[in-house]
Amino acid sequence: MLAWLGGCNTPGARDDAWEPDGTGPLPGSTSDGTASVPTQTGPGTTTTDAVDTTLDTGVDESSTGQSYDCTPWMTPWIGGPCMQDGDCAYEGGLCLREDEGFPCGTCSQSCAMLCPDLDGAPETFCVDGSDVGIEPTGYCLSKCDPELLPGNGCRDGYECAALSRFMEPGTTAGVCVPEGYWEPMTACQHALVDRGVAFVPTTHELDHPDGHPELDCIIVDPVLLYSPVLGVDLRGGGGDTDPVLVACETAIAIADTAQIATDMAPIGAHEIIHYGTYNCRVIAGTSTLSNHAEARAIDIAGFVLDDGSQLTVLADWEDGVAMPVTPEGQWLRGFTDVLWETMTWNIILTPEYNADHDNHFHVDLTPGGMFYE
Numbered sequence: 001m002l003a004w005l006g007g008c009n010t011p012g013a014r015d016d017a018w019e020p021d022g023t024g025p026l027p028g029s030t031s032d033g034t035a036s037v038p039t040q041t042g043p044g045t046t047t048t049d050a051v052d053t054t055l056d057t058g059v060d061e062s063s064t065g066q067s068y069d070c071t072p073w074m075t076p077w078i079g080g081p082c083m084q085d086g087d088c089a090y091e092g093g094l095c096l097r098e099d100e101g102f103p104c105g106t107c108s109q110s111c112a113m114l115c116p117d118l119d120g121a122p123e124t125f126c127v128d129g130s131d132v133g134i135e136p137t138g139y140c141l142s143k144c145d146p147e148l149l150p151g152n153g154c155r156d157g158y159e160c161a162a163l164s165r166f167m168e169p170g171t172t173a174g175v176c177v178p179e180g181y182w183e184p185m186t187a188c189q190h191a192l193v194d195r196g197v198a199f200v201p202t203t204h205e206l207d208h209p210d211g212h213p214e215l216d217c218i219i220v221d222p223v224l225l226y227s228p229v230l231g232v233d234l235r236g237g238g239g240d241t242d243p244v245l246v247a248c249e250t251a252i253a254i255a256d257t258a259q260i261a262t263d264m265a266p267i268g269a270h271e272i273i274h275y276g277t278y279n280c281r282v283i284a285g286t287s288t289l290s291n292h293a294e295a296r297a298i299d300i301a302g303f304v305l306d307d308g309s310q311l312t313v314l315a316d317w318e319d320g321v322a323m324p325v326t327p328e329g330q331w332l333r334g335f336t337d338v339l340w341e342t343m344t345w346n347i348i349l350t351p352e353y354n355a356d357h358d359n360h361f362h363v364d365l366t367p368g369g370m371f372y373e
Contacts, residue, residue: 078107079106144160150198159176160174192248218294237276299363
């Protein structure tokens with residue numbers, strides 16, 4: 001958690017983070033602890049001035065009686081709280097105020113299509129003001145970032161919603177908007193929040209598999225699922241831990257899978273290696289949509305256990321053996337058995353199914369399905 005997010009009062013900040021007593025370095029700060037940020041002094045002229053970071057802090061009582069933490073961010077930036085434009089002390093900074101519907105205000109700036117980003121801060125996104133109840137022109141808002149702001153990726157008083165880019169409706173992102181303004185979260189998304197799973201609601205443009213324009217790849221209730229999931233890293237085959245695009249019900253199943261992997265005896269896993277989730281394609285050799293085409297599946301290639309050892313389906317699954325004899329084979333067989341017994345997934349394909357699955361478990365949520373081999 002970087003220092004400029006201190007206003008969120010979130011535990012677990014880095015050791016070098018700014019502390020409430022004023023100790024520790026402030027990113028982009030001078031030796032006296034004031035932030036150095038660009039300020040506009042005249043047309044076409046930008047200078048760097050020291051900005052006082054000892055602003056009053058407190059709790060805002062909205063007209064509805066809801067209390068919000070209005071503590072300023074230590075480096076003024078897009079998405080941070082404000083009372084007036086001068087609180088957004090960077091070039092082009094403006095304040096979307098409390099009386100405009102933004103709890104504790106939120107720093108912004110005008111945009112045509114793109115917005116600037118600041119190292120260590122959530123990325124920003126240019127939205128149409130009419131989508132958040134203000135002028136129908138471009139405004140920069142903070143993207144939802146569960147890695148920096150645990151929970152829904154937004155500060156107090158805001159929730160994550162998928163909005164289109166100003167003047168480019170085909171491009172969307174999860175951005176932080178005032179609570180209760182945008183379409184409420186689905187029951188499934190609320191379930192993810194209750195379980196402490198980091199995700200961002202998103203949208204998905206209609207797509208078609210190569211060679212099959214008559215088939216539609218549609219994701220119901222799409223979300224970007226962030227790693228780690230309940231303490232278990234989701235690592236792609238290329239080594240990344242980037243968010244994965246899934247249907248919300250798939251995110252629930254992946255969370256259940258992570259919990260099962262953590263609880264496996266005699267030692268649990270802290271990492272799941274996978275080959276992907278959403279992929280707009282048909283099942284090989286058919287004209288039938290794969291469950292990957294609707295983001296209802298994940299291909300699991302292996303695990304890293306808590307003792308540092310790695311298990312892979314390719315190397316450690318015991319093909320054709322009903323009762324595995326190696327500890328690695330027993331762990332993998334026990335894992336798929338538990339997935340089936342708990343109905344975490346209703347389709348489970350292991351290397352026993354065919355040679356195409358020698359290096360991974362395909363698990364999915366086929367409506368009405370029931371198969372394990």
